[in-house]
Amino acid sequence: MKATMTESQIEALIELTICDVNMDVELKQERTGVNMMYDFIKNEVIVDIKRVQKACNELPEPMPLETYLRVLTIHELGHAMDRKALLVSLDRTKEIITMKKQAAAEKRPTDLPFMKMVIEEHKSDIAFEETAWANAGILNSFFGIVDGDSFEKVKSHSLETYWKLYENDLAIYQGLQEETLLV
Template sequence: MNNKGGKNWVERLIQSTIRAVGIDMELKQNHTGVNMSYNFILNYIGYDVKRIEEAIKEMQAQVSLESYIKAFTLHELGHALDRKALLDSLTKTLEFYEMKKNHTIYEQYSDGNLLTMLIEEHKMNIAFEETAWANAEKLNMEYGIVDWESFEKVKNQGMATYLNLYAKDLQIYNKLVSEQTEQIA
């Protein structure tokens, strides 16, 4: 990415995408290990240049770095358009956070009630992701920011992250329920 000015190029590209759709949004560089994220409490988009570089290399269906960044920027703006729903979920989000803080990973995956909470969190996150991508699609339709083939590839990769984690945990949950049912029988 050095040939394009590194972090400055990424920031300019994100800002130009934000301006192009006319949504006023603060932008902050961070080092969270998450390529891009929307902080619905403080209402800003965060980005991690190093993680963006890694994530683009992980894509099975290749897209240009520019298309990747623009598509994910639209996605984060899609979350911003859903901010009220995200704020309404804060109580539930804090419950999940507290549960994870107070229980080890082993406890979370061996206690049916805790695992049920993890499954519920996955479902909530997937719903928010689907809404954000639907909003991003509308923005892209209106403003023509990213070619549709690249948009779909980035969307599919982004959704797969959430869907794969959910499927893995659901499999563990189903196994736990099955074992508990066998013990009762």
């Protein structure tokens, strides 16, 4: 494929990748600000074309957009393989979203129960991400979608983002715990 791809070429490549692994998941294009995601309620992969192109250029090492798209697609399909577990988590996810909306922004980083909930959410997100990557690895091994080195680079870069956010909030949470012990 070319170094740059049109929107229709990107959509066609994602749909081809979904077909290549024999899965039945719809593709939807939407401006979300997130490169690609899996909507487990509707069972569809959502791609933000502009964001996914930008995200590919943010990788530490250059990679063809085609390869990046194929890796991301099988990762999102890895979430689809874990759909039942995602659906089971829906009630708790709704509770967390409601609590986040109700919490005053300036109070959040100083509220121990709020930060405890944030840490819980991070751990859940990381577990779902690691499961999706494990499932994507199985798909890649079985169907030979991309080379293993490219797969690992995208996987590492993606997981690093989740871990950094978790570690930042964990430091805040641990600091609040220490403050309450001193009081």
